[in-house]
Amino acid sequence: MEEKYRILIVDDDQDVRETLREILLRIGRVQVDCVGDGETGFSLIQKRDFDLAFIDMRLPGMDGLKLLKLVKSHDSRLPVVMITGFPSVDSAIQTMKDGAADFITKPLRFQQIEHVVEKQLFQRAGSPGEALTTAVGTEEETSGALSARLNSKIKELSILYSISDSMGTADFDVDRFYERIVDLASMITGAERTSLMILDREANELRIKAARGLNEKIVGSARVPLGHGVAGRVLKSGRPLLVKNKEFSPFRTQRKAYKTESYVSIPLTIKGETFGVLNVTDKTDGSQFDEGETLLLLTLVRKAALNIENSFLYETLYNNLIDTLQCLVTTLEAKDRHTQRHSERVTDHALRIAKAMSCSREEIESIRFAGLLHDIGKIGIHDVVLQKSDGLTEDEFSLVRTHPIIGQNIIRPLGLLPMETAIVRNHHERWDGQGYPDGLTGEEIPLLARILAVADSFDAMTSDRPYRSAKTQQEAIDELKRCAGSQFDRGVVEAFLHVNGSDLSKDG
Ligand SMILES: [Fe+2]
Structure with a gap:
């Protein structure tokens, strides 16, 4: 059976007790007792063996500091973490002098408490007889050692806050996020070289996604197969690795290129599945990495994995939504044999035009994605009107003319790029200003919408409609030429003709 750690909470505020207990x-792996005052707390400590105690500074009757002294005189090895509302340097020094192992501040934060608990229990379990509480915090402690410990505590707290602050933003760019993890890891540990590797599932190998202090060539070309090298083995085992002295490393043959004999590798895990590894090597000051830094890196990586998971979830939901909308368009078009696969063909024409016009990769991707949605607004218009076999009345035509605006309203919550929104809203604008819905003129019409307009018209002309039969390809090309400069942007028509083996000077 898994060992459970016994923890005592002494706090008079029931809410704090309950929150901390939760x-x-x-x-996990803990058993928790709660009491509301110092006297009861101390009598419980005398009766039972605890692994860790949380004591509120302000207690009715016997206050927290007094209880701390009593506890330390009874069992100097029991780590005590003080709970304080308003930490000041004075009170922090006092608690440390009186033997507290650590302190936490209100309001309670999961991350801070998790870190403190792991540090205390890990250190007790990892090196019995050398617990932090016996090494320091006694009357004999020198002020130098105390101030070093306090400095390190303050650094740790500020790092924890910066981890919290720099993550969890709404606009999540995964590459920038990887960079940030690497920066934070370097800051926490003072490592000269840091890298974040993510598993490429198809190739079953790790690739570097972000790095500091590494040669760019290495970053671009490094491939570590699962189970190979330090990172590959940490990925396979899913367990963090701290090596303090290379001689004791199971992987020492791999580390010739590094200056110091110490490194840390932490796996990135979501729901038990490891998908990456964070590596730090070569401390700037030449010293070795320690357990405290390893724990901070674990905290960082856990928080990071949570954010990455959320972003994956968001991406999946987002892609599902887009797929659903594209599916809706396909279904809508399939209902009418005249419009079957219209949006797909329009997108193909538009992509070829965009490439001929040397559009950027981003613009091409926007067409690929939003081209399929350009007529999404037709979902809001009755089939009877859309499939009418004779000419539309003026009222019906006004109705059809609303589809770009309906479309924009449908995609608004998706937060598309402005040029993608323009494909939906402005694909019926005309170069001469006679189009809809905004009556934009010339280059006022966004480029991708001008491209879509040519692609859309060409496909409409070459498809049968209920009220007329399709034009031949040549007839449609002639029509585009005729309308270049009035309905359409001349440059876009030229590009279209170019990819179709024609040009504006040739007669049809
Ligand atoms: Fe349209």
């Missing part, structure tokens, strides 16, 4: 239980 957090501790979520961390």
Whole structure:
């Protein structure tokens, strides 16, 4: 059976007790006792063996500091974490002097508490007899050692806050996020070289997504197969690795290129599945990495994995939504044999025009994605009107003319790029200003909408309609030429003709 750690909470505020208890239980592998005053707390400590105690500074009757002293005189090895509302340097120094192992501040934060608990229990379990509480925090502690410990605590707290602050933003760019993890890891550990590797599932190997202090060539070309090298083995085992002295490393043959004999590799895990590894090597000051830094990196990576998971979830939901909309358009078009696969063909024509006009990669991707949605607004117009076999009345035509605006309203919540929105809203504008819905003129009409307009008209002309039969390809090309400069942008028509083996000077 898995070992459980016994933790005591002494706090007079029931809400704090309950919150802390909840957090501790979520961390897992713990058993928690709660009491509301110092006297009861101390009598419980005398009766039972605890692994860790949380004590509120302000308690009715016996206050927290007094209880701390009593506890330390009873069992100097029991780590005590003080809970404080308003931490000041004075009170922090006092608690540390009196033997507190650490302190946490209100309001309670999951991350802070998780970190403190892991540090205390890990250190007790990892090096019995050398717990932090016996090494420091006694009367004999020198002020130098105390101030070093306090400095390190302040650094740790500020790092934890910066981890919290720099993550969880709404607009999530995964590449920038990887860069940020690497920066934070370097900052936390003072490592000269840091890299974040993510598993390429198809090739079953790790690739570097972000790095600091590494040669660019290495970053671009490094491939680590699963189970190979330090990162590959950490990925396979799913367990963090701290190597303090290369001689004791199971992987020492791999590390010839590095200056110091110490490194840390932490796996990135979502729901038990490892998908990447964070590596730090070569501390700037030449010293070795320690357990405290490893724990901070674990905290960083856990928080990071959570954010990455959320972004994957968001991306999946987003893609599902887009697929659904594209499916709707296909279904809508399939209902009428005259418009079957219209949007797909329009997108193909538009892509060929865009490439001929040397559009950017981003513009081409926008057409690929939004071209399929350009007529999404027709969902809002009755089939009877859309499939009418004779001419439309003026009222019916006004109705059809609303589809770009309906379309824009449908895609608005998706947060598309302005040029993508323009494909939906402005694909019926005309170069001479006679189009709809905005009556834009010339280059006022966004380029991608001008491209879509030519592609859309060409496909409409070469398809049968209920009220007329299709023009031949040549007839449609002639019509485009005739309308270049009035209905259509001349440059776009030229590009279209170019990819179709014609040009404006040739007669039809
Ligand atoms: Fe349209």
